[in-house]
Amino acid sequence: IAGITxxxxxxxxxxxxxxxxxxxxxxxxxxxxxxxxxxGLGLRLIHYSNTAGTTGKxxxxxxxxxxxxxxxxxxxxxASAVPSQxxxxxxxxxxxxxxxxxxxxxxxxxGSRLTVL
Amino acid sequence: GDxxxxxxxxxxxxxEAFLTINxxxxxxxxxxxxxxxxxxxxxxxxxxxATKADDKGSNKGFEATYRKETTSFHLEKGSVQVSxxxxxxxxxxxxxxxxxxxxxxxxxxTVNP
Numbered sequence: 001i002a003g004i005t006x007x008x009x010x011x012x013x014x015x016x017x018x019x020x021x022x023x024x025x026x027x028x029x030x031x032x033x034x035x036x037x038x039x040g041l042g043l044r045l046i047h048y049s050n051t052a053g054t055t056g057k058x059x060x061x062x063x064x065x066x067x068x069x070x071x072x073x074x075x076x077x078x079a080s081a082v083p084s085q086x087x088x089x090x091x092x093x094x095x096x097x098x099x100x101x102x103x104x105x106x107x108x109x110x111g112s113r114l115t116v117l
Numbered sequence: 118g119d120x121x122x123x124x125x126x127x128x129x130x131x132x133e134a135f136l137t138i139n140x141x142x143x144x145x146x147x148x149x150x151x152x153x154x155x156x157x158x159x160x161x162x163x164x165x166x167a168t169k170a171d172d173k174g175s176n177k178g179f180e181a182t183y184r185k186e187t188t189s190f191h192l193e194k195g196s197v198q199v200s201x202x203x204x205x206x207x208x209x210x211x212x213x214x215x216x217x218x219x220x221x222x223x224x225x226x227t228v229n230p
Contacts, residue, residue: 033217043206090161092161105166106161106218108161111160
């Protein structure tokens with residue numbers, strides 16, 4: 001069982017370049033998320049999607065965009081990368097509904113380390 | 118808005134020592150509470166959870182009790198092992214209908230032999 005697959009694992013990118021981080025899950029989860037992890041700041045939510053066809057902004061959405069064309073894929077795009085976007089990016093998914101208060105568990109990928117020079 | 122505050126790290130312990138990592142939260146209503154663990158080079162994984170007041174979550178020798186009166190969810194383990202070295206994140210999910218988790222900043226634990 002693959003779970004969540006992220007690609008690339010690591011990338012060095014010149015400032016101003018466009019970059020897409022890929023995320024695929026095979027668990028048929030409704031909801032998907034993108035977080036960035038920075039030392040001293042923990043995990044911060046960038047964008048999320050409660051179900052295919054919908055997306056929403058998280059805590060730090062500026063400079064990022066997402067799409068959710070189907071259940072399995074949730075790519076994150078940096079249209080014009082800047083050094084402050086150097087971070088480790090985690091994709092996550094969960095299978096729960098608004099009325100289900102007994103789950104809420106997120107399943108995480110192994111992360112994509114992005115360095116913007 | 119909802120928030121989570123956990124103790125600053127890093128925490129360094131000797132093997133078999135007792136561990137407490139404090140976590141307090143601010144939220145409207147009765148959130149669900151979680152502890153996630155991140156081992157070196159990996160993504161986060163759920164360690165334990167509690168969905169209502171006075172619930173105790175437990176897993177792998179770790180425990181945490183949902184204390185509504187003190188808005189706390191402290192993580193404890195009676196005897197840590199070297200393999201417990203990791204970063205631990207406290208998190209909550211509110212009852213507003215959103216699926217999103219709010220995380221604390223993480224506490225790095227190092228256990229020495």
